[in-house]
Amino acid sequence: MEDALILEKFADSRTRDEAFGILLEKYQQKIYWHVRRFVLDHDDANDLVQDIFIKVWKNLDKFRADAQLYTWIYRIATNECITFLNRKKQNLSISLDDENSGFLAESLTESAYFNGDQAQLKLQQALLTLPDKQRLVFNMKYFDDLKYDEISSILGTSVGALKASYHLAVKKIERFLSDTD
Amino acid sequence: MKNLDENENRKNEDGLTPNLQANPFSIPKDYFQTLKKEILFNTQLTKLSESTFSTSSDYQAQLTNDILAKVSEEKLKSSVPEDGFAVPDGYFEKLQNEIFKQTVNQPRIVPLKKTKTSWIFYTAAACLALAVSLFAFFSLNTSTNNTVANEHMNIDILPTEEIINYLAFYSETGDLITLSDQLSENSVNFTDSFSSDEIEAYLENSI
Numbered sequence: 001m002e003d004a005l006i007l008e009k010f011a012d013s014r015t016r017d018e019a020f021g022i023l024l025e026k027y028q029q030k031i032y033w034h035v036r037r038f039v040l041d042h043d044d045a046n047d048l049v050q051d052i053f054i055k056v057w058k059n060l061d062k063f064r065a066d067a068q069l070y071t072w073i074y075r076i077a078t079n080e081c082i083t084f085l086n087r088k089k090q091n092l093s094i095s096l097d098d099e100n101s102g103f104l105a106e107s108l109t110e111s112a113y114f115n116g117d118q119a120q121l122k123l124q125q126a127l128l129t130l131p132d133k134q135r136l137v138f139n140m141k142y143f144d145d146l147k148y149d150e151i152s153s154i155l156g157t158s159v160g161a162l163k164a165s166y167h168l169a170v171k172k173i174e175r176f177l178s179d180t181d
Numbered sequence: 182m183k184n185l186d187e188n189e190n191r192k193n194e195d196g197l198t199p200n201l202q203a204n205p206f207s208i209p210k211d212y213f214q215t216l217k218k219e220i221l222f223n224t225q226l227t228k229l230s231e232s233t234f235s236t237s238s239d240y241q242a243q244l245t246n247d248i249l250a251k252v253s254e255e256k257l258k259s260s261v262p263e264d265g266f267a268v269p270d271g272y273f274e275k276l277q278n279e280i281f282k283q284t285v286n287q288p289r290i291v292p293l294k295k296t297k298t299s300w301i302f303y304t305a306a307a308c309l310a311l312a313v314s315l316f317a318f319f320s321l322n323t324s325t326n327n328t329v330a331n332e333h334m335n336i337d338i339l340p341t342e343e344i345i346n347y348l349a350f351y352s353e354t355g356d357l358i359t360l361s362d363q364l365s366e367n368s369v370n371f372t373d374s375f376s377s378d379e380i381e382a383y384l385e386n387s388i
Contacts (some may be wrong), residue, residue, distance in 0.1 A: 116266070
């Protein structure tokens with residue numbers, strides 16, 4: 001169903017619940033994977049996704065439709081992820097100046113819900129060497145297949161800066177993979 | 182025959198026999214109308230291809246970077262096609278139910294009666310607020326005056342020694358200014374009562 005129709009149904013109190021169900025059906029997996037690839041742990045991702053959609057439920061009637069619905073949801077999800085990781089760093093007494101989240105590498109190998117082979121593990125380890133924001137850009141472009149315009153709306157960064165960030169990320173990953181071969 | 186030959190051989194002013202002047206070539210029907218249209222069309226095409234498209238000065242460099250990044254991305258995807266993450270069985274159905282529990286299925290507070298608020302209500306509320314604030318203002322003023330009077334009375338009771346000790350300990354300019362306002366005219370020339378050592382000691386302690 002088109003986003004405009006979902007919003008129309010949501011605005012009507014009689015069809016609000018139905019609209020929210022459709023919205024969940026449409027976006028919950030995309031948002032889950034977006035979050036999961038960033039925080040890595042399934043339980044953390046589960047909690048975050050629930051918080052995100054509760055926020056969507058509470059604020060959708062205030063959504064001004066000056067942006068696409070999915071970029072708005074992605075923006076909420078991205079902000080929640082960054083807040084979550086910063087909080088986790090503080091709890092582990094890691095300086096917030098540390099731009100990457102290398103500390104997550106441990107949870108990768110210990111996780112029951114990571115079935116990746118050696119190559120996939122190495123890719124995730126390579127990604128954890130990137131600054132968080134750069135890792136987000138990489139994930140959105142590489143895994144979620146979003147266009148630069150869309151990523152720009154979500155992160156509030158210019159397309160040129162995103163392209164530069166992505167190119168750099170790809171080079172760093174290539175270097176990491178070849179150095180650890 | 183001889184006359185025909187003679188006619189053919191008679192040359193014109195250009196030195197050509199008349200039958201050689203005739204144009205031996207033929208053209209398709211309406212050729213020149215078609216030719217005109219084709220020439221005009223081709224000139225318009227040429228104008229269009231020369232003029233409208235432009236790119237930024239660093240476009241070619243940017244394009245190269247984009248293509249190289251795309252090539253690296255494709256190489257990476259071919260060697261690592263998936264991320265390796267998994268979810269528990271039936272997770273997404275459970276997730277949806279969990280989210281519904283905390284949103285759609287939450288009990289909603291519905292007002293029993295929609296009350297129409299009239300302008301009378303707002304006027305009454307404004308009058309009440311005004312009355313309360315006026316009462317508070319006047320009662321506060323009265324209590325302030327009483328408080329000041331009480332303070333003056335309390336200060337009169339205090340021994341001088343105590344006042345001096347207080348000033349020595351809490352040396353704030355505000356106190357001094359207030360005190361100097363309260364001093365009688367006769368006490369203005371008090372410098373003779375204090376030695377230079379006393380004044381110096383005071384200044385050292387208070388600054």
